[in-house]
Amino acid sequence: MACWWAGWLLLLVEAWGAHLAQGTLEPWAQVAPWLGNTSTFQASSLQRHLPQGIIIGVRKGGTRALLEMLALHPQVAAARAEVHFFNREENYQRGLGWYRQQMPLSGPSQLTVEKTPGYFSSLEAPERIRAMDPAMRLLLIVRDPVERLVSDYTQILYNRQARYKPYPPLERLLLRGDRGLNTRYKAIQRSLYALHLARWLAAFPLAHIHVVDGGGLIREPLPELRRVEQFLGLAPSLGPDNFYFNQTKGFYCLRVGAHQHCLDKSKGRPHPPITEQLLEQLCTYFSAHNEHFFRLVGRTFNWC
Numbered sequence: 001m002a003c004w005w006a007g008w009l010l011l012l013v014e015a016w017g018a019h020l021a022q023g024t025l026e027p028w029a030q031v032a033p034w035l036g037n038t039s040t041f042q043a044s045s046l047q048r049h050l051p052q053g054i055i056i057g058v059r060k061g062g063t064r065a066l067l068e069m070l071a072l073h074p075q076v077a078a079a080r081a082e083v084h085f086f087n088r089e090e091n092y093q094r095g096l097g098w099y100r101q102q103m104p105l106s107g108p109s110q111l112t113v114e115k116t117p118g119y120f121s122s123l124e125a126p127e128r129i130r131a132m133d134p135a136m137r138l139l140l141i142v143r144d145p146v147e148r149l150v151s152d153y154t155q156i157l158y159n160r161q162a163r164y165k166p167y168p169p170l171e172r173l174l175l176r177g178d179r180g181l182n183t184r185y186k187a188i189q190r191s192l193y194a195l196h197l198a199r200w201l202a203a204f205p206l207a208h209i210h211v212v213d214g215g216g217l218i219r220e221p222l223p224e225l226r227r228v229e230q231f232l233g234l235a236p237s238l239g240p241d242n243f244y245f246n247q248t249k250g251f252y253c254l255r256v257g258a259h260q261h262c263l264d265k266s267k268g269r270p271h272p273p274i275t276e277q278l279l280e281q282l283c284t285y286f287s288a289h290n291e292h293f294f295r296l297v298g299r300t301f302n303w304c
Helices: 002-021 063-070 095-101 125-132 145-162 170-174 186-190 193-203 214-219 221-232 276-297
Strands: 053-057 076-078 111-115 137-142 209-213 243-246 251-256 259-261
Touching (some): 053 063, 063 076, 063 111, 063 137, 063 214, 125 193, 137 193, 137 214, 145 170, 145 186, 145 276, 170 276, 193 209, 193 276, 209 214, 209 221
Parallel strands (some): 053 137, 076 111, 137 209
Antiparallel strands (some): 243 251, 251 259
């Protein structure tokens, strides 16, 4: 039995060696090209690089959709998992060498991009990223802060239910009896975009931060992605053929040639209902914060 296993393993190694000897790789990028683009490069030219672009947030703002759409571009190599390097001390202490190893292989003309939405609200991330690369290009995708809040709650609710654990109703978390909104609730805090952006603007000029309209990306992806291409210095490549509207899911899915891909089942799931009174309270609370954010970024959004 041991001899059979050793012989099979040897054949496998030899086959892989012959595959590499041809000078090219046929990685998972050819099967799922929205996860990375390396199939057109010589194997010997592929390396791991520190990112030149980072999607910093916001959580539940559309960061996964933005990354997967951007990864359709042949000049982009996208990290598949959230790395949490700059916002988790145990990862940051591992150093830049460890961080580089979390990046995808990329060709010489490609831009490496990672996304970790936890960076946006992190106290340490702006200065840590600046210390690594003061020329870093940062992508911030935002959506209506009330919608983001409800989506944030919904994700936690579904995760708890999947583990058969209880979770309070949204209204119980949002309200403090007769004292109004519980503004210390984390989902509310994460929607205070101006508060967090101020820290980033202390570390980077606004020209290094591109704000993506999350609502616009859902309704009509291509215009938003054209602006992202321009910000990142990429040649225009994405076109109408890369997207198609899925009537069943109710949002756009991705296409490259014969390959099609939709975001996973956690995207677009139904949100719990919220009363008109509570919705009005939230919109009123966020109004001044939103106006501050609009002034900081020099543009407005149709929120609440």
